[in-house]
Amino acid sequence: MPLPKATLESLAKDIVDKVDVGLVVVDAEDLIVHWNDFMERCSGTSRAQALGASLYAIFPELPQGWFEQKLRAVRTLRTAAFTSWRERPRVFSLVSDPLRPRPIEDCSEGPGPEPMVQDCVILPLVDESTEEVFAAILVHDRTELARAEARGQLLTQANTALEELARHDPLTRVYHRAAIEKALETALAEAHRTSKPLAALAVLIDDFGPLNDQNGCRVADEVLRYVAQTLRAGLGPSAVLGRLEGATFLVVVPERRESEAILLGQRLRFAVASAPIEVQDKRIKVTLSVGVAQVAAETDAAPLLERALAALGEAQRAGGNNTRVSRVR
Amino acid sequence: MTASLDDDDRDLLQETCNVAMGLAGAALARFFADAFVKLSVPHVFLGPSGDVGKLLTSGAAFAEKDEVSTFRQRFMAQVGVPGEVIVCFGAGSGAEVARRLGHDETDVVESEVLAEIASLLTGVTIGGVLRQLFRRDPTFSRPSPVGKRNSYDATLDAIFSQRVLFPWDHVLALRIAFRLEDDPRLAPLMQDHPKRVGTFQSQVVAVLRTGNLPQVKEALGRLRVELLGPSNAPSQL
Incomplete structure (x- = not known):
């Protein structure tokens, strides 16, 4: 009605x-x-x-x-x-x-x-x-x-920032060990997929143990931070940098041939060695050893990393402050 | 349930569309004061959704690989009769229409102008057809963008074959194309403004599911009686 x-x-x-x-x-x-x-x-x-x-x-x-x-x-x-x-x-x-x-x-x-x-x-x-x-x-x-x-x-942004943070070593602000190893795996798979070269550089601060003993861990931390910054500044945007342990860093550089990787290693070495680091009124001279490994047939990241570390060992045994290349037999 | 329209139904539907387009053309000409509004003859398509999508590519306002920006509006023609309107615009249409409406380009974004025009074209054309058929003002949703600068055939494929907008297997579709042109009588005045000749190209497609064909046929029957008298009512056996 x-x-x-x-x-x-x-x-x-x-x-x-x-x-x-x-x-x-x-x-x-x-x-x-x-x-x-x-x-x-x-x-x-x-x-x-x-x-x-x-x-x-x-x-x-x-x-x-x-x-x-x-x-x-x-x-x-x-x-x-x-x-x-x-x-x-x-x-x-x-x-x-x-x-x-x-x-x-x-x-x-x-x-x-x-x-x-x-x-x-x-x-x-x-x-x-x-x-x-x-x-x-x-x-x-x-x-x-x-x-x-x-x-x-905002939440999505915050989560992205958190994920990014979680990948970083809190001291040096570069990737921590798990993150850099993961990055190496990803880069290796990509290199095989696109048939492009890839190089890994293991980088060590020479005589870091004595440096730590003589100057204390605060100064040693500053040195680590300075070296991480200097390495980062010397790398292009496609390169990934991480700290493996102690004073050992790993650099993953996609699309680099061996000769280019060696040149990069030399540049990084000179960038750190060229001037002493000033920490707490102290002037500390730091040098680096570098081991270069170019991707050959390996499909796993572990053997590649091993070769880079072996080359680094050779550089150290040769007195440090130099670069060695891993040769695949 | 018959999923088809007989010839009489088709003729009457076509005629209803033609009348609505006449009214729409007059209204649009009033709105775009110094432009010629060219409206195509409406085309009616009926069949499986994927097939209708393919039919819509031929004889359309756009070539298959033309880039179009697309908007959708949902509507209710009457209780239980939902539909979709898909409005495509050719490249440059937003700037052209903004210029004709005297919008300051820095003030109005293209998607906003196109949404406005989509709603306006839908209202005068599809609104007019539905009003004649169903004897009431249809309600349209606000236009929402479904694609920006996609190729025309990919847009139709997404909508009619992959059915990103509606789930219907069989559809009744109605297609109308528009162009805006400068009034040729004004041409002598325009010689100093060669840039005035722009392109506004648009196409409106309304879609109903064939499950609603009985309601459409019923509406057409009612219209036939009004136009031709009760002797033309469909015989009920």
Whole structure:
């Protein structure tokens, strides 16, 4: 049984005023002819103030030319128009609905109202008797959604940063042993897949034990940090650097031939040896030994690493401060 | 349930579309004041979704490898009759339409302009057809982007063969193409502005599932009675 017309009209008015969506109706001159409760509480402008006023007087920051164009489309074509919070988060300068349900954690939010992130829908309304076309602007509060999305993105960023951190040696900020070994495996698989060369360089700080004994572990730590930084600075973006243990580092350089790898080893050696390191008023001279291994047939990282370390051993036995290359027999 | 339309149904559907396009063309011409709006004759397709996707590539506004930006809008024609509208735009359409509407290019992003135009084209064309058929204003969702600068055939393949937007096996599709051209009567005035001749190329495809053919046939029957009188009502045996 349909309700009588008068009852329907009365109910409709209540629904329109109480619904938790902003509703503004403007006439052909963009003067406001309807303003619901939601708009009152989110704009701070009362119905009495809004009715009869120009939309652009109430919202001076609304881009007038752009919005007039939208209203013109709605009126002449009698189609809906939309704005999306992803492209225009705040078409109307409003605060997020104070009556919006909020999780407990939000109660501790800083002072002051929160700007409303919103989606808008603009619909044509035609008065059948006079043919006059009005435009209804519906404003949906998307503040919560935008915040949740931003939070999700932050979380993803934080997780990525954590993963990255977890791969690093806290002292030298280069990869720790497991990470550099994993990087070597990955690079080896890639080298075989693309048939491109790959070299591994084992790098050792000469006489690190005595250095530690004479100057203490704080100074030794500084030296480790300095050498890691210097190595990093001497490497291109495709190279990976890690600390295997104590004073031994490993450099993985994709797409390098043996001759290039030897040259790189020499450069790194000179970069560290060229000037003494100044730590706590001390000037400490540091040299490096380098062992170079070029990928041959091996498909596992372990034998490659062994060859680089064996070459490093040879360099050490030859008195340190030099570079040796592993020859595959 | 018959998953087909007879010739009378097809003719009437085509005629309904033609009438709606006439109204749409007039409204669009009012909106784009100094442009000629060229609307193609609407094409009706019916069949398995993958086949319809392939049919849509021939005689289309775009060549198979043309780059298009695509938007989708869902709609409800009436209770239980859902549908999809797919609007494709050719390269350069966003800039061209922004220029015609006098938008400041730094102020409005292309995707926003295209979404606006998608909603507008859908509303006047598909909205017009559905209004005539179902006797009520259809409700459209806001346009959402489904692809940016993808080839036209890959876009159709994703939508109709891989069915990324809707799950329907058999569909009824309606295709309309648009172009905006400068009014040739204004040509003498335009000689100082050779750059004015731009390209706005667009195509709107509305899709219903064939499971809703009975409702479409019923609507067409109602329309036939209104146009031709009760003697043309389908005989009920």
